[in-house]
Amino acid sequence: MGILHMQPAREDRLLVTETLQGNQLSFQLLIERYQDRLFGLVRHYTKSAVEIEDIVQDTFIKAYRKLESFQHQSSFSTWIYRITVNTALDFLKRSGRNPVQSVEDPEMLGSTADGPNASGAGHLAAPDANLQREEIAQITQHVLAELPEIFRTVLVLREFEDLSYQEMAEVLSISIGTVESRLFRARARFKDALLRLYPEYGQTE
Amino acid sequence: MTMNQDPQPPSNLKIHCDNASSLVQSYMDSELTEAQAAPLREHFLDCPACRELAKDGRVLRRWFDGAPGESGILAPExxxxxxxxxxxxxxxxxxxxxxxxxxxxxxxxxTAVAAAALFVFSVVIQRQAIPTSGTMSAEDYSPPWEDRSAGDRWAIDEGPPPAYVVPTELPPLIEVDDPQADPEDPKPDSE
Incomplete structure (x- = not known):
């Protein structure tokens, strides 16, 4: 059976096995399968194309060095996402751009308490129909950049990478309950920040 | 129900607003089974607040749906x-x-080592400065590092200091001259 006819997970497993056997081309194929997704993920942490490329490159080199420890208990995609997020956060931390280092732990704050009216900042309107997709993307990215990294990461993994709660828990090495809690607060923070930065999108009652 | 608890209730559990807020998110993210989602939908029929919460979730989703991945950032050739x-x-x-x-x-x-050394040094110095006698004394006491030995200074500059010698014998009596007494005739013993 050719590799192109396999399920993605089986393809990944085969490519990993062949890479461990010394097949450089298999590792190259593995990189090609994930490189664009990882470039898309890392762009949420830095806007510099050079830095994005460095982070993704470092991610794959780390993955190669740790490949023997990959036990296939999770999918390769979850595993490579975890390395990517950790590499990106490490990069931000070392470059002094990790917001979590300069503010109190956002999860300890009660400012966005649980409950139906958690944010307390009014209702958010849907994007204007006249807005171009590029404009919506620009606003969303601006608001995301305002969030502490801990909240930005869960929103990116959920809303852009479409990871399940289980996959997010594996990527972030946290429990599913923590994923739910963090995601809930992240959404409230996103809504608050959007209404603060773009009050014109607040919905008038 | 707190956020960190499992939000997925048994299907026969009636949902209240207290635990609906966390369930709504899981419902919107398609993380509930049908058996878990059904009672929540029933709750929506009776609860405008939770319906509004679900509506907020849908609106927020549209901001992310409208922000597709930036196609310009791809891996280079x-x-x-x-x-x-x-x-x-x-x-x-x-x-x-x-x-x-x-x-x-x-x-x-x-820093810790320096602080400890400073503390030990200060304790040693303090112990040396405290009189070892248990009796109270009104004498002035000077710490050992002060030069209270005048003798040393004298020894250097002017020779030995004048020593104070405790007399061991009484000084001779001063005799008063008695003009009637014969110096050759001793006093008669009193009888």
Whole structure:
């Protein structure tokens, strides 16, 4: 059976096995399968194309060095996402751009308490129909950049990478309950920040 | 129900607003089974607040749905082959941090050692300055580092200091001259 006819997970497993056997081309194929997704993920942490490329490159080199420890208990995609997020956060931390280092732990704050009216900042309107997709993307990215990294990461993994709660828990090495809690607060923070930065999108009652 | 608890209720549990807020998110993210979602939908029929919460979730989703991935940021041509080649060549990677000497623990240790040494020194000095006698004395006491030995100063500058000698014998009596007494005739013994 050719590799192109396999399920993605089986393809990944085969490519990993062949890479461990010394097949450089298999590792190259593995990189090609994930490189664009990882470039898309890392762009949420830095806007510099050079830095994005460095982070993704470092991610794959780390993955190669740790490949023997990959036990296939999770999918390769979850595993490579975890390395990517950790590499990106490490990069931000070392470059002094990790917001979590300069503010109190956002999860300890009660400012966005649980409950139906958690944010307390009014209702958010849907994007204007006249807005171009590029404009919506620009606003969303601006608001995301305002969030502490801990909240930005869960929103990116959920809303852009479409990871399940289980996959997010594996990527972030946290429990599913923590994923739910963090995601809930992240959404409230996103809504608050959007209404603060773009009050014109607040919905008038 | 708190956010960190499992939000997925048994299907026969009637949902209240207290636990609906966390369930609504899971419902919107398609993380509930049908058996879990059905009672929540029933709750929506009776609860305008939770319906509004679900509506907010849908509105928020539209902001992300309307922000697709930036197609302009893709891996450059030849990226995969270049990285695979570097990995197989044993490249440690650009961003792997070099082992750094932990500066903060070192500084803390040095500070602690200095503080301890200062404390010990001060205790020793204080103990030397305290009189060892248990009796109370009104004498002035000077610490040992003060030069209270005039003798040393005398020894250097002017020779030995005038010693104070405790007399061991009484000085001779001063005799008063008695004009009637015969110096050759001793006093008669009193009888």
């Amino acid at each position: 030849g990226f995969a082959s270049r990285v695979a080649r570097r990995a197989f060549a044993g490249d440690p990677g650009l961003l792997i941090p070099e082992p750094r000497r932990p500066l903060l623990p070192f500084l803390l240790t040095i």
